[in-house]
Structure formats: C-alpha cells, structure tokens
Amino acid sequence: MKRVTGIGGIFFKSKDPARLCAWYREHLGIDVTDWGGAIFQWGGEGSKAGMTIWSTFSQDTDKMLPGSAPFMINYRVADLDALLAALRSEGCQVLEQTESSEFGKFGWVIDPDGNKLELWEPPAGQ
Structure with missing residues (x-):
C-alpha cells in the first residue's frame, strides 16, 4: 500500500498572520491570497499536476490541537481509509474524526513528539 505520496501543505501559527503574510509576499515573493495562504502549483512533463x-493561522487557532507544535504538515496520501486503518493497527495515535468535502478526505495522526499531522487524500483526478 502506498502511504504518503507528497506534501500537500504547510500550516503554522502566527501572532499577526496579516503582517507575516505581507513579509512573505514582500521579501520572498510568495503570492499570498486574501484567504491568508498561497498555492504552489507543481508537476511537469510526465508528472501529474498538483x-x-x-498558510498561516492565528496564534489562538485550535487547528493544530491536540498537537503541541505551532505548525502542521499536510501529507498527500493515496488511500486515506486504508492508511488510517494501518496506522491504528500499528498502535499509532490516530484521531477518530475525519472530514470529507469537495477538497478531498482528511484524517489526522499524532507523531511520537506530539505533532499533529494532517493526512489528505485529494479528490479523484488531482
């Protein structure tokens, strides 16, 4: 079974997300949008587009809970349900909640250092 197939996103907390986004836009040239994030398109000849x-979040967000870090990495996965079942059978701390939307399917696991990791199965064709 394929597990992680790539990084889908990087999310982190900021005391002042608007200021931080402006800094990244000005100094690193990241095209930060009105929703407070940027999308990096990738893929090329012989590779699937992706x-x-x-994205930044306010310092008081609960998006990373119950993780203890001020960041969360979103990993692309091929089959979320199969991976969550495998992680549970391996004794990993998998959160019970999952989400499905037009953006795909999401689940979460806590690593041994207490970091919450988001697992994302993109919609078909992405």
Whole structure:
C-alpha cells in the first residue's frame, strides 16, 4: 500500500498572520491570497499536476490541537481509509474524526513528539 505520496501543505501559527503574510509576499515573493495562504502549483512533463498549500493561522487557532507544535504538515496520501486503518493497527495515535468535502478526505495522526499531522487524500483526478 502506498502511504504518503507528497506534501500537500504547510500550516503554522502566527501572532499577526496579516503582517507575516505581507513579509512573505514582500521579501520572498510568495503570492499570498486574501484567504491568508498561497498555492504552489507543481508537476511537469510526465508528472501529474498538483499543488502544495502554504498558510498561516492565528496564534489562538485550535487547528493544530491536540498537537503541541505551532505548525502542521499536510501529507498527500493515496488511500486515506486504508492508511488510517494501518496506522491504528500499528498502535499509532490516530484521531477518530475525519472530514470529507469537495477538497478531498482528511484524517489526522499524532507523531511520537506530539505533532499533529494532517493526512489528505485529494479528490479523484488531482
């Protein structure tokens, strides 16, 4: 079974997300959008098209809970349900909640250092 197939996004907390986004836009040239993030498109000849999301969240967000880090990495996966079942059978701390939307399927696992990791199965064709 394929497990992680790439990085789907990087999310982190900021005391002042608007200021931080402006800094990244000005100094690193990241095209930060009105929703507070950027989309990096990738893929080329012989490769499937894809994207990686970069986004800030307010310092008081609960998006990373119950993780203890001020960041969360979103990993692309081929089959979310199969991977979550495998992780549970391997004794990993898998959160019970999952989400499905037009953006795909999401699940979460906590690593041994207490970091919450997001697992994302993109919609078919992405």
